[in-house]
Amino acid sequence: MSIFSDKDPEILFREGLQYLEAKDMAAALDRFEAVLQGDAYFSEAWGCRALVLAYFQRYEEAIASCDRALDLDPNLPNGWLNQGKIWFEWGKFKEALESFERAIKQHPASWEAWASKGNALVTLKRYLEAIPCYDRALEFNPNDYKSYANRGMAQASAGRFRAAIRSYDKALEIAPQAAELFYNRGCAYMSWKNYGEALADFDRAVALEPDRVAAWINRGTVLSQLERQEEALTSYQQAILLDPQETHAWNNQGLVLRKLGRIDAAIAAYDRALQCDPNNYEAWDNRGYALTKLGKFKDAQASFDRALAIVPDHANAIYNQGYCYSLQGKTTLAVDCIARSLQLNPEKYAELVKEDPDLANLHKNKRFQALLKKYS
Template sequence: MMSGQVIDVADTSYLSHEQDNRYRLEIKICDRIIQRYPYHYQAWNYRSYLLASVGRYEAAVESYRHTLSLKSTEHRVWCNYGAVLEKLEALDEAAKCYNHALKQAPFYFKAQYRKSKNLHRRALYGEAIVSYDQAIQLRPDFYKVWYYRGKAMLQLDRTEQAIASFNKAVELYDGDGKVWLVLGRTLLQVHKYQDALRAFNYAIQLEPDNAGLWSYHAATMKAQGNLEDALASLEHAVALDPDESRFWHLRGLVLLELDQLEVAESSFTTSLKLQAYNYQGWLAMGWTLQKMGDFSRAIEAYDKSLAIEPDQPFAFYNQARCHARLGQDTWAVEHLRRAMSLDPNIYTERAHADPLLQAILHDMENDDSSEDLEEIELITLDSH
């Protein structure tokens, strides 16, 4: 059962029922040995590993502390102790453990790798990248180091370097859909659509039931103007995960561009039923209803969007247009004022070029000039 060899801490989610039962039985055996031989280092060490393996992390931490009090020169035990502390979110203490391990064994890859991820989790991205580079020197063929190094690069907006790191990861191992997904998403952000599409296609081959992948695939197709293909991908996404509001929202946007307004409205309705507190969803609904000529309901939708996110010149501007369509010029003036005050450069120019709002804008300018004249007259009277 026991030896001097140190076994890595296991992920409890992969334990079968039989393994779990066997580990719990072996913990009892270790306890009996320790009761008889309190300084039995191997028994304490193996007991610590077993407790961590069945998810009893607090007990495992105490057991590792006792193990290290008996013998503190085993770098692999320090590394396992750090891994268990991370399970309990004791990240600073875990970092000290990895440093202990590396002090005893500077070329121990596992400790260097875990130290890198620990720095990453603590948002020390620059230090994490340096540590990942050190881990790569120890084991350049381990794809996950390149993957996490790329993710740290993204946090520092070093996008091109991140892409290079992700590409190295998939070059070393092309069977992890998560890596292809992050690579594709990064390429999509920098408008490298063909490369992004290739990455998402690889990811979908590995994980065809991943609804999120289909949505990113759709976003890439939409960015390239392939709306029908984008819609087909979103149909996959909503079929796989019909409770995800974002997929219905994206589907509505594509349908809107295809001018399938009634189906788009239905898609936005489903999205908002799943997540009502989404100002972009109500904004899209307002725009759809406005295009359908349902101006009163469009105004209501814009109001709901503005109740969540108040400073939206686009919403105020289009409410002005809807009020103008309904002959409600006073309300149109009020909403146009709000749009122009929030973004005067865009919406003043747009209003001047908008035949629907030109007369209203003219009335606004006349009103403003008359107020100025009254003020001048009052000043003149006061001066008398």
């Protein structure tokens, strides 16, 4: 017999809510389950039990508890919204989207339901559909800076950088000390190739939150784009100091070291990146290119092979592999690689292939000339 069996379910439910608010989840779960032993038709208890089970990552049980609550009361306040949040937390984004749509149908003026639907659509990479969801959320709650920020993220992901910047500006009017907002706006500026503005935002982000590793990495990236390589190197070193296992910081440090002509040090940085993550295909590619620069063609080809084993259609590795073949006089293989990279990403490589000094010894090859003509 439960120690709670002689208590009124309503009293137990209120106790459960108090424990839930106090984040004492084990005690809350005990109360809600005791409620349901006394009254199996207590829909709100089923709903609250679901929230606690989700906290313990018992998602399947949590969804079953939500389903029971909604079977008993399809109009349970926040029932569909909470179910959507549990699906989302579980990584079931399509199911989450369906629940959020049911929540909106139930409460069309729920800003949280609209914002949550937007989040689900962003996660599903349906960015253009997400934007109007955030618009609706902001109609009902114009002070929700997270909806402005998430709308900015959706806009940037859809390539609407100017609109994204405006969204982040609005978010920063509401939350001017939020490091994440400066970081995200900096990312939008960086994608827009506005490196000066991006640098200013990353500076603000690390000033507000000095241990934000990603901001130090992106700060290094824009400094490198601005040809301030020594400062970029310092930024990557700061990221590594904060997180020695950050593979992208090591990889990017290698890129800067190569630009500074320190090829051996660059290879050592790529090696560290690969110790952190052996599946970092970009580091394998960059390592191969650096080894090619040193004339270590066999080792370079092995690195390119590793990159392409991970991502077979990685155009940059195929392009660099072509460069490596060209230096060895393996013209047919070199042109095959260049043709493949052009096929995979004509926008990037059509211009590069015309001007790249690394491919100068291919310009007399008729197949290569035909490629230049085809993609001109």
